[in-house]
Amino acid sequence: MDSITELTKINFTSLFISLFILLTGIKAAVSLFEWAAGKLGLETKWQKKRREEQTLLLNTSQRLIALQEKHEEDIARSDLHDAEMQNDIRKLTEMFVDKQINDYRWEIINLADKIVSGKAVSKECLRHALSTYEKYEKIITEHGLINGEVEISIEIIREHYQKKMKEVC
Secondary structure, three states, X not given: OHHHHHHHXXXXXXXXXXXXXXXXXXXXXXXXXXXXXXXXXXXXXXXXXXXXXXXXXXXXXXXXXXXXXXXXXXXXXHHHHHHHHHHHHHHHHHHHXXXXXXXXXXXXXXXXXXXXXXXXXXXXXXXHHHHHHHHHHHHHHHOOOOOOOOHHXXXXXXXXXXXXXXXXX
């Protein structure tokens, strides 16, 4: 019971002040030790660990910056490549359409030349030419082009087809 009474008589204010002074003194001693070690070129374990962490953080930051720059460069290259591919696809599409139109024109004009020169032409050939003309008209309309070369030839084919159909009846 005496020990409990003694504890109540302790001056807690002076105890806290003493602890504060003691901790401040320890902190000052550690700082003085670090300063002395730094001046002597010595490195403590926790200083070495802190330096390694800072170095790792700096290296990671530099790598992230380099990676971000590489990523931006790759995106720019990818966009350029995409634009080139779109341009190439557009050119190929135009070439294909031009070839298709020229093939249809040649087929129709060639058949009209056969008819005009008096060569025999079957009804199936004439039907095929009329079907080809419909495809030709469709592709011309879809691409906003003007039909001017095939009109006379298709009229010759239509007249010849009507003659053939009248002969059958």
